[in-house]
Amino acid sequence: MRKIAVFGAGYIGLVTAACLAELGHTVAVRDIQDERIRLLNAGQVPIHEPGLAELIAGNAGRLTFTLSAEEALAGAEVVYVCVDTPPTAAGDADLSRVWSVIGTLKGAGRLKAVVVKSTVPVGTGARVRTVLDDSGLAHVGYAANPEFTAEGRAVADFMRPDRVVVGSSDEAAIRLVTELHAGVDAPVEVMDVASAEMVKLASNAMLMTRISFMNEIAVLCELTGADVERVAKAVGLDHRIGPHFLGAGIGWGGSCFPKDSEALKQLASNTGHHPQLLNAAIEVNNLQKRRAIQKLKDVLGGLDGARIAVLGMTFKPGTDDMREAPSTVLAARLLAEGAKVTCWDPLAPESLPEPWASAVRHATPEQAMAEADAAILATAWPELLQVPWEAVRDTMARPVLYDGRNLLDPAGMRALGYTYVGVGRP
Numbered sequence: 001m002r003k004i005a006v007f008g009a010g011y012i013g014l015v016t017a018a019c020l021a022e023l024g025h026t027v028a029v030r031d032i033q034d035e036r037i038r039l040l041n042a043g044q045v046p047i048h049e050p051g052l053a054e055l056i057a058g059n060a061g062r063l064t065f066t067l068s069a070e071e072a073l074a075g076a077e078v079v080y081v082c083v084d085t086p087p088t089a090a091g092d093a094d095l096s097r098v099w100s101v102i103g104t105l106k107g108a109g110r111l112k113a114v115v116v117k118s119t120v121p122v123g124t125g126a127r128v129r130t131v132l133d134d135s136g137l138a139h140v141g142y143a144a145n146p147e148f149t150a151e152g153r154a155v156a157d158f159m160r161p162d163r164v165v166v167g168s169s170d171e172a173a174i175r176l177v178t179e180l181h182a183g184v185d186a187p188v189e190v191m192d193v194a195s196a197e198m199v200k201l202a203s204n205a206m207l208m209t210r211i212s213f214m215n216e217i218a219v220l221c222e223l224t225g226a227d228v229e230r231v232a233k234a235v236g237l238d239h240r241i242g243p244h245f246l247g248a249g250i251g252w253g254g255s256c257f258p259k260d261s262e263a264l265k266q267l268a269s270n271t272g273h274h275p276q277l278l279n280a281a282i283e284v285n286n287l288q289k290r291r292a293i294q295k296l297k298d299v300l301g302g303l304d305g306a307r308i309a310v311l312g313m314t315f316k317p318g319t320d321d322m323r324e325a326p327s328t329v330l331a332a333r334l335l336a337e338g339a340k341v342t343c344w345d346p347l348a349p350e351s352l353p354e355p356w357a358s359a360v361r362h363a364t365p366e367q368a369m370a371e372a373d374a375a376i377l378a379t380a381w382p383e384l385l386q387v388p389w390e391a392v393r394d395t396m397a398r399p400v401l402y403d404g405r406n407l408l409d410p411a412g413m414r415a416l417g418y419t420y421v422g423v424g425r426p
């Protein structure tokens with residue numbers, strides 16, 4: 001069993017650390033945020049991720065949390081880099097946190113390998129290699145080991161992924177990372193560093209493109225009288241296509257897709273290539289929110305002074321994450337059109353900046369919809385299937401529902417007297 005230092009106590013770092021500890025390794029987690037480390041040392045988990053708190057508690061003997069890089073690196077044989085790479089003002093991935101981790105490694109005497117999980121532009125590993133060589137760490141192996149975990153199922157995605165990707169030119173590092181995954185039920189794909197870096201960006205871009213493609217088909221469905229839900233189901237039954245990420249709606253958000261699509265776009269643009277398909281996928285995604293507001297405006301005959309309930313705020317159900325949530329764009333557009341916004345979400349943090357600071361938050365969807373002129377379903381929380389829609393209808397000023405996730409049954413809602421508008425549904 002190995003001694004590992006994980007840098008970064010965010011979604012990826014904590015899940016990686018907890019899972020490596022579960023596999024029997026001793027893991028020290030380092031983060032620069034006082035509050036985060038304080039909570040972790042007090043036995044609290046600062047993020048919502050199913051199964052993570054149990055895994056951390058169950059492996060408490062093998063997990064430590066610290067603000068000190070030196071402490072985390074003491075005796076470490078492997079360093080996992082799991083820091084975030086947010087966009088710079090130019091839209092490229094900001095690697096400053098990655099570089100500051102690399103800058104702390106000099107004194108780590110037992111270090112054998114640096115493994116990067118953070119999503120980075122293709123070519124980053126080669127640059128890290130040069131910096132390691134120039135800092136007297138030529139004997140330390142380098143491996144790219146991108147993660148493909150989705151929030152809400154991150155622990156399962158680590159323990160039972162579709163594949164483990166290891167990108168390295170160093171045999172010892174490849175052996176080490178492969179060995180760390182003993183106990184993980186998945187094929188290990190070994191390749192060069194640049195290819196491994198590209199796998200992550202290409203996988204995300206493919207998933208985003210599928211969603212945007214179905215959103216474009218949804219527009220054509222609306223224009224021709226077809227139902228995108230039926231279309232997507234039958235298209236997805238083709239084994240060459242598969243059923244996942246064909247869900248039409250108000251589009252993708254979250255901590256990865258928006259940032260990674262932008263970073264890939266800039267990576268392409270910086271090398272002089274115009275990534276047409278990726279650009280189109282991004283544009284379709286942005287349009288979905290604006291189309292939703294326009295449709296609502298048409299149905300209501302204007303939004304000025306209208307009271308609109310936004311149902312669901314997080315970027316997807318099962319998480320408390322508001323990063324790049326499509327609902328935020330909807331709320332901002334509604335306010336810009338002069339609407340009054342009420343909202344509901346079971347997990348979104350209590351205190352949120354604008355546009356949410358201007359919205360009135362309610363404890364239940366029913367309360368958020370009372371006296372509303374319309375509701376927009378923005379996140380497919382299963383709780384919304386349990387709403388007593390018939391009773392709610394009588395409390396609304398006008399029973400108009402824009403189902404931005406195609407969650408509810410159009411015929412059933414119309415039978416209850418709602419003006420139901422979905423995405424790509426007749």
Ligand code: UDX
Nearest residue numbers: 147148149150151245246247251252253254256315316
């Ligand atoms: C994603 C990738 O799935 C994961 O592999 C990567 O490591 C990080 O980015 P995540 O951001 O957690 O994970 O969410 P995911 O479940 O993939 O959903 C992303 C967004 O796409 C959400 O806003 C979701 O609502 C939207 N989506 C997803 C659709 O609009 N339609 C779909 O069919 C599927």
